[in-house]
Amino acid sequence: MxxxxxxxxxxxxxxxxxxxxxxxxxxxxxxxxxxxxxxxxxxxxxxxxxxxxxxxxxxxxxxxxxxxxxxxCPNCDQKTRVGFKFLEDGTKVRYCKKCGEIIEKA
Known part of the structure; x- marks a missing residue:
């Protein structure tokens, strides 16, 4: 991804x-x-x-x-690094390293 x-x-x-x-x-x-x-x-x-x-x-x-x-980041409107994490249902998503919000679901 x-x-x-x-x-x-x-x-x-x-x-x-x-x-x-x-x-x-x-x-x-x-x-x-x-x-x-x-x-x-x-x-x-x-x-x-x-x-x-x-x-x-x-x-x-x-x-x-x-x-x-x-x-x-569309949530905090700042340039940011991107991290990955898995949700409870097993889907892998991208998240903002500054605000911690999910960028979008894959």
Missing amino acids: NKIKKDDTVIVISGKDKGKRSKVLRVFPKENKILVDNVNVVKKHQRPTQQMREGGIIEQPKPIYISKVMLV
């Missing part, structure tokens, strides 16, 4: 986009990377193709390492 999932709100803690707060668009668990909205945006020179009639310089986000972001 990953500590960060799709549609989580995260804050960047290092790099050129330090301090930005945004939503996770996609998770790549094998590469330990995530795609975050409006973070690590690069310019790409695109040649015209049959699908895309116009070429030019387009901007697109690139994945960043999971270790460069921290989860923002």
Whole structure:
């Protein structure tokens, strides 16, 4: 179970986009990377193709390492570390290490 999932709100803690707060668009668990909205945006020179009639310089986000972001707790609204615990019915859930609240049920 990953500590960060799709549609989580995260804050960047290092790099050129330090301090930005945004939503996770996609998770790549094998590469330990995530795609975050409006973070690590690069310019790409695109040649015209049959699908895309116009070429030019387009901007697109690139994945960043999971270790460069921290989860923002929806309850206390602070960046926090994530812990795991089992409930009485045996389900594994993520919880906020600052306030102790369950982030979401898996």
